[in-house]
Amino acid sequence: MLEEHLKKKLQSIVGQENYQDSKTSLLSYSYDATPGFQSFPDAVISPRNKHEVADIVKLCNQHKIPIVPRGSGTNLSAGTTPLYGGIVLLMKHFNKILEIDEENLTVRTQPGVITQTLIEAVEEKGFFYPPDPSSMKISQIGGNINENSGGLRGLKYGVTRDYVMGLEVVLPNGEIIKTGGKLAKDVAGYDLTRLLVGSEGTLGIVTEATLKLIPKPETKKTMLVLYQNLDAAAKSVSAIIANRIIPATLEFLDQPTLKAVEDFAQIGLPTDVKAVLIIEQDGPIEIVEQDMDRIAKICKENQAIEVTLAKSSEDAEALTTARRAALSALARLRPTTILEDATVPRSEIAKMVSAIEEIARRNQVTICTFGHAGDGNLHPTCLTDIRDKQEMERVEKAFEEIFHKAIELGGTITGEHGVGAMKLPYLHLKVGEAGIDLMRNIKLAFDPNSIMNPGKVFTDINRKRVVVQK
């Protein structure tokens, strides 16, 4: 609990109705979608505008109270778990799309808008905002920006970072700055926009964003390809790209994932094959058809046992929706599900997939793998039980080996979930100690008192992961 005089001051900033500190409220914001992490905040505050955000930040900076900005709490790296208590800052009042600029192809939005709402709003006007994390039905744009979320369409269209053109940010000292803008070209000083995207709430609080739009592709086709061995699927991926085709989506699911997804979605996915690829292409109809024909041919040349084109847009939608549910569907199988997102250059996919299989076998743990094969972003997902201490140790060991393998293949420890608290002990593998030092110095330049989302990305290196914090 915050001291009474601080509570009073915060209440006078946001109004009593926007200040919650009942036990149920604190509990409800003590977690996100990351298993094994939970920690109570001292208060949950919902500011109504950027000036209130600035006032809150100033007060917290003065009293060194941690602030954790939070959207819908769907992230998978414990990025919004308030590890050191303090304030959870909800952006629920920042829920308006401010402007769709048809001349400059931009949308100006507040951070609390639901990703899908934004996507639908721009599509209604014939535009396209591609970043589509699996949680898009409930995730907020602000969360996507802070985590630099990816999604299924990343291969062809890139990730959130590629669409953020400008930001309005409240800095930890209470100053409000604007970065970038509706500009295709802008080299005035450091690119703070890029620095802030994916900074996991450790540098400031996003209060507005200008996002890039592109014209909506005319058509889209979806294809399901079946394989009797993993390697053939992985080789098809490399062959498609090598043939100069870039599909909009190129998703991979292994057999255990397939079974779990089918059990949930019941759309007639085959469960007797070793792997499937879900491939989408969009664009002008002639090109889409031509690409899909060529992709089908390439897959067959690479031992695909069956290639099926979705007959209707409903069938296609069912396939991609089922894929989005993969993670949670796997959660049916065991009490605890731990999802990682080790990522490698796409040419190394086959090696990574078989390495994961081997690591799982050696450590006697169950790991299912699915993911965005086209961009090398895999989701090895471990099914376990957090109550089983011995198994959890083996799980940790397996993941550590997976991270090392990914780095060895020229990859990274996290492709799209962020470091948060979960992958903090492994950041050095990717960026090195010197890299961490530099990041820490940048952080201190923004936030000398370390009030912004403390305990995330690189502090507290020795903390063991997968530990429940009370």
Next chain:
Amino acid sequence: MKTAERERIAQGFKEKMDYDQILNCMRCGFCLPSCPTYIESGMDESQSPRGRIAMMKAVVDGEMEPDEDVKRSLDLCLGCRACEPVCPSGVKYGHLLEQARDIINQNKKQSLPEKAVRGIVFNNLFPHQNRMVAATNLLGFYQRSGLQKVARKSGIMNFFPESLSTMEKVLPSVPTKKELKNRPNHLPALKRQKKKVAFFSGCLMDTMFMKTNDATMKLLQYAGCEIVIPDTQNCCGALHGHSGEREKSKEMAKRNIQAFEDVGADYIITNAGGCGAFLVDYDYLLKDDINWSERAKEFSAKIKDITSILVELDFANENLTLDEQIVTYQDSCHLKNGQKTFMEPRKLLQSINGVTYVEMKDASRCCGSAGIYNIVESEMSMEILDYKMDQAKKTRAKTIVTANPGCLLQMKLGIEREGLSGTMRAVHIVDFLLEAYEKDHR
């Protein structure tokens, strides 16, 4: 709440909550956009399925006490179970909610008037069909007299919110004493017989909504069903199960299983989504009772909604006709989320000549009726209803069709509140279908 009460409830959570089911929730948050109370509360996580499960877990883990706020959050849940079909982990939220409410109710000290009302409703009224008949007769009397004033003076009306006075306007005119007495227990098929079915007549459906029950049986006859209506059946027990009176609901379940098990029917037909979802779940309710678990399984496997059997028997091709009109459909939460029946009603409506079917936005979102929720949680219920009516109005529908008595009354209430009673009507799907059938077959 007193400390002793909280301790008893906490102990109950530790002993009785299904902890594996709680752990099955991986907190992905996919349930959030489906939850009416999360949306209406302005995205308050403590009013969401994920938040409520987190509370249950925290109480079991001893991390928090089951205080008034926890109870409040659980009370405010509609129990619509819209979170279940969208939950990729397959968490049985409805079961968790029932367990939690049961534990709280069994260990919480109730105020004297609350206790009295609960006692009358749960023990003395719903389990006894003859008393339901008597109560309906009373309602008939009430409808024709100024009894309301008396009721208000006695103080009992303090339990009821303002919406009740509007609700009272939209109650159907109830059947007379004589009609209520002469209920059939066997009816032949009126066409080449295709199935033998048993009809679950329900407590409210067979009294207040008797005409809808009659229509249901006629449709079944027209569709080629021989119908058995066992007279030893009783209320399904859903109201009890959802209100923390689990033991009572088990008794009622057993009586129903007994009533239906020897009639040799292919299916047991229901026409109320709320009852159907509870009946289909008897196997879960009685899973720990070795004498009953198998019998309950057989019973549950036979439950079928009227719309589902009509589609199966190809009733859509029976040349159904009505005057030109736009029609929209409000899902019954429990028919959709509990019985997975949602395409069938739409298919039937779309097959009627003259009907233009327009789907309303968020048709599957709860209307706020939710058993007695619209009476005990009137404020939230009316907010949810306002949203629903906005969507219904946008379809320009003349008729809102529903498949459950609670939803039907709530829709009627919505129409009344919007002042649309001249231009819009709400009707149960079987009444609507019978109208459409008889127009051309008379």
